[in-house]
Amino acid sequence: MISDVPTLPAIELNREDYLADFWRCFQRLKGDFWKLERGQTFREPEEPSWVALDQGDWRRAIALIDQRTEEIKRPVEEAARHVSMHRLRIVERPYSPYLRWELYYIRLRALAGEDIRVLDADKIRHLEHDRMLPELVVLGEEVMYQVLYDQSGTLRGARRIEDRERVAACAKEISDLHEKAEGIRDFLKREPSALPPPLKRELGALPPV
Structure with missing residues (x-):
């Protein structure tokens, strides 16, 4: 069913x-939140850490995430009080720079209560x-979004799908x-090779949170 979503x-x-x-819709949600991430490279120009990554400055990219640890975790902790949050991150080797950056970032969301798994x-x-x-992105069994990106990998919008039977099947x-x-x-x-390069080479492990 999920492979057919673009035709719905x-x-x-x-x-x-x-x-x-x-x-x-998310603020009204009382059920499960599901997110499926398939692409391996995206652009997030509004995120300072991503901008540092795009400039090739891994150390600054990591530092900016580390500085925002509590800020990143807080909204997830608040949402987790009334929503079961789940994310499935598909990964491919060799791991792209974006993927390595994102995994480092979203691990904080996992620590805050989001059930994030990698496949x-x-x-x-x-x-x-x-x-x-x-x-x-699936919100309960009522609405689903096929998130759309332009050729550069920048978010451009989404397709909103409301067929409850198909939304439930995709969830x-x-x-x-x-x-x-x-x-x-x-x-x-x-998989230390999925970590940002400075951590892989020098630490070989995640920093304590």
């Missing part, structure tokens, strides 16, 4: 409308006959894949 009827939203619609792309190849799996399929995946903290301990 949907309301297309631009970036601003998608973000506003998402937060409005090798080889495990989902059978679902990608004609195209890669879409980037998905179930993501959940099934999630069950087969590995927790992000265990993954990073096992």
Whole structure:
């Protein structure tokens, strides 16, 4: 089902409308939040740490994340009081710079209560006959967004899907894949090559949080 999402009827939203619609629905959510991330490289020009990464300054990129540890964790801790938050991050080798940066960043969300798991792309190849799996955000069983990016990897909007039966089916399929995946903290301990280069070369481990 998730491989067919791009063909489902949907309301297309631009970036601003998608973000506003998402937060409005998320604030009312009482069930499960699911996020499926498939792409290996994106642009986040509004994030200072990503800008440092884009400039090739890994040390500054890491430092900026470390400085914001509590700021990154706090909203997740608050949301986790009323929402079960789950994320499935698909990864491919060799790990892209963006992916290594993102994994370092979102591990803080895992520490704050988001159930983040990592799955090798080889495990989902059978679902990608004609195209890669879409980037998905599912809120309960009522609404799902296929998140859209431009050719540079910058967020440009989303397709809002409201067919409850199909939304529920996609949530179930993501959940099934999630069950087969590995927790992000265990993954990073096992796969030091997925860490930012300075940590891999000099520390070989995550800093304490």
